[in-house]
Amino acid sequence: MYFMYPYKSITGIITISILAVYSSYSNASMIVYERDDIEKIANENNIKEIEHCAEKGSSACSTILGGAYYWGLSFYDKRININDSIAIRYFKNSLIESLTSRSILSVIIEKERSLESKALLTSAATERYYPAVYRLAHPDYLKTNEIRQESIKWRKIQMDMEPSTGSDEKGFIGSIYLQMTPPDYTNALYWLNRAITEEDDMLAERNIAKLYAEGKGVEKDYITAYMYYDLAGTAGAEEKSKLAELMTPEQVQEGLSRSHEWQDEHHSYRPGYGAWNDMGGIEWHVH
Known part of the structure; x- marks a missing residue:
């Protein structure tokens, strides 16, 4: 996603591109990428030229100078x-024209x-500036229902802007609904099921297994819970072991059979299932 800011300089027409680099790691990383973009432009230009450009009213040049003084750039x-x-x-x-x-x-x-x-952050996010959307989607804490709902709202917008983030966000949205007071099991199950069906999200599989094991939002079903704990791999190993103590050997075997059927159907295999080794183990799975 590029934001283009053309302006006239002494040497001719220059176009500055501020690139909003996408990331799903942390709020801080989005700011770092904004810094990298501004620093690259600063490194390639003389300060007097950028100052002259800013004096002529260029929002892009004012943004670059703001970043230079904020981070101490060259x-x-x-x-x-x-x-x-x-x-x-x-x-x-440069606030009116510059989302950055x-x-x-x-x-x-x-x-x-x-x-x-x-207000500034929301304004930039409303105009679909990705770093702002990301920061609102990933607040430092989720202590209240209001903050949780807002996080969910912006996570959905983030997925709309950058569909590849859905592999992470769908399961997180489901988990946020579980953090509501009281938990919103209907929406949690919807998003966890999407994360599992569309992304094979192992943390979502662990979360939904817990719901089946405890009968929250669904009828208690140890076999289905065991299946999802098995699909969750190492993330669900401890819970799966504890759940097996409450089940008959036949129930455990049924849970494993359902897990293997799911893996065959989705061509996504876990360690311990024969097809994993038959198809090259971790190397095949990654590729």
Whole structure:
């Protein structure tokens, strides 16, 4: 996803591209990628040219200067010392047009002006700026139902913008519904089943196994629970062992048989099942 900012300079027409790099690891990583993009542009340009460009009203150049002073970056001809006050001034000059400025400024002022910070971040996310969407989807904590619902909302938008993130997000959405007070089992089961069916998410398999084992949101069913614990692999090994103590040998065997049928149907095999070794074990599974 590129955001293009053309402007005229002394040497001709230059186009600055600020690239929003996608990541599913942490809020901090999204900010790091924003820094990398701005630093690359700064390294390739003279500061006077960027300052002149900013004075002419370019939001892109003000964003670059804001980032340079916020992180202490180097231009082609000069290194900048960190100065939050100057960084904030440049970011404020570019808020209307620059989603990147809104996103980064929200980080700078978050502790002192949390409401203003949230408004800036939400504004950028509403215009589908991916780093802002990601940060709202992945808050530092999920202590209240309101925060949980908001996280779910933005995770769904994130998946719409970048479908490949669905391999992680569907199972997480299901787990967030389980954290609700009281738990929302209907929506949790829907998203956990999607994560399992569409992504073969082993953590989702573990979570849904627990629901069947305890009879929460579904009728208690040890055999189905055992099947999902087996599909969860090492993530469900301890719970599977404890559950087996409550089951007959016939029930355990039925649970294993259902697990193997599922693996055959989906061509996704777990260690310990014969087809895993027949098809090359971990090497085949990864490829």
